[in-house]
Amino acid sequence: MHPSYVRQHHATEIFHALRQTPQMSKREISEAVGCDKTTVSAILKRFEELGLVRREMAESRGRGRPSEVFALSQKNGLLIGTHLEFDQAVIVAAGIDGQRLARVDMPLPRRPEDFATDLRNAIFSLCASLDRDISEIRCVGITLPGLVQTDGALAHSSSLDWYDVDAKGLLREMIGAPIHIDNDTNAAMLAEHLFGECAHLEDFVYLDSVVGLGGGIFMDGHPYRGRKGFAGEIGHLKVVPDGRTCGCGASGCLSAYLSQRALIQKIRKFEPVDSIGDVLSLAASGNRNVLRILNNSGRYLGLALSDITNVLNPAAVVLAGHLARLWPYLEAQTRQVFEENAMSASFADTEILISDLSLAEIPAGGVALALEGFSSLDGQDAPPW
Ligand SMILES: [Zn+2]
Structure with a gap:
């Protein structure tokens, strides 16, 4: 070397x-x-x-x-994380140690060109609110809900209605700091490694649910991206032959039984629910229909965990987002089916971890991308040292 x-x-x-x-x-x-x-x-x-x-x-x-x-140093250097959600963007400022300092929210414009201008303005006002200069920004991390290619160009985001957008090219010109872009789940997984439950783990699998069901694979100390960056779509593991139709067009995917949308659809046949908060309230009150549906979903989660564990032998599987909230009602079935179907040697190695970080008020994924981009030897931009 x-x-x-x-x-x-x-x-x-x-x-x-x-x-x-x-x-x-x-x-x-x-x-x-x-x-x-x-x-x-x-x-x-x-x-x-x-x-x-x-x-x-x-x-x-x-x-x-x-x-x-x-x-x-707490004074010299800022990292900016930006989270694009369905109709809003959350912009987070952090120190170079990744400690999140403040967030600002803005409505997300439909056109990517307008987003670049709005983002620049939001970053300016966020820095001003902290009495910091934008020249301190060392790196910007941006998370997108969709498939992001390894070169950072957006391939596809149906929830943003953005297709083939060169997000990196567009933003770099406007912002003037190195920019790192990734899928929101990969970013959240990286945050778990840098700041959360998996700080000392080199191999783990991440399963996150915000609206859909996203997944990621962390292998040998790095996110595993596959050939073009589309790896880790654990939500589309098939758990029921010829089962419910999934948003991806196939049938029987885990997402068709466990995503927020799928759960609400299934529970609505019995109870008027609009959100996971409603589902949690009914589950807490002992509603039998809700508990039965969650129990069933826990079964499919257990099947998926056993497949993941048999294939990858990870040290941990991290459950984040609404999976973390619903865990008390999924746990019994998930653990039972997981144990019944995983090979015993791998099962013994794999811990199920529940992510607190994914429920924090200030999201960490964008800052994690920025920190990784700033400090990694493997990125496109060399670290400053
Ligand atoms: Zn699917």
């Missing part, structure tokens, strides 16, 4: 170590990333030149006397 690549690799590791554990001494950093103190000193000096870290005196862990420690 080329020495400069090794140094870059250490720098990236030190950046993330300081992100996860602020206020570390040189010795602690050296132990955490496994490189010598001379290398750590040289990299910290470079970080200081770039305004990425600050020195301070603090009581270092395990020692009485104050000593010199390092932390990521």
Whole structure:
């Protein structure tokens, strides 16, 4: 491996170590990333030149006397995350450590060209509200509900009614900072790895439900994208031969039994419900029809988890969005069917984790994309160190 690549690799590791554990001494950093103190000193000096870290005196862990420690700067550098939803965009500002600072919402215009202008204006006002300058923006991450190609061009979003839009080209010109775009579920999965339940896991599967049912595969420390970036569509695993018709046009997909839309449609035959909130209230009151339908959906989720586990042997499956909310009513059937159908060796390895991060008020996916884009050695833009 080329020495400069090794140094870059250490720098990236030190950046993330300081992100996860602020206020570390040189010795602690050296132990955490496994490189010598001379290398750590040289990299910290470079970080200081770039305004990425600050020195301070603090009581270092395990020692009485104050000593010199390092932390990521809170003043120099911003990451922007943008979440495009059905009819609105949520724009989030975060420090370079990924800590989310504020959000602003804006209506989503129909034309992508108008979106670029509106987004630029919203980012300006968000920075102004934090008394920060837009020149501090290091990277912008944008999540889209749809299929996004690996080069960041939008392939298809039926919920936005956008087709073949070169979103990256359009926005980069307007915003003037590196831009990273991905599918909303892949972004949420990355957030789980950077900030959430899966911070120390290299292999996990993510299943998220907002309106539809999205999925993602995280493999060997990275999102697995497949040939063109369309991998991980776990919502379209077939769980019932010739079953209900799915939004994708096929029949018997997991999404046709577990997506928000599918659940509401099924429950409406018995009860007047408009949202998952209504479903939760009825389930909490012990409504038999609702509990039966959720029990049945839990069965299909268990089948899907067993297929995923048999194929991929992940360390965990993360359930996010409304799946996390509904979990108390899905859990019994899901666990039973999962255990009955998964191969016992893989089943024993796979933990089911419920995502709190996906329910947070300020969404984390866009910031995760920005942080990854800013700090990854594998991205299109080299990190600043
Ligand atoms: Zn489908």
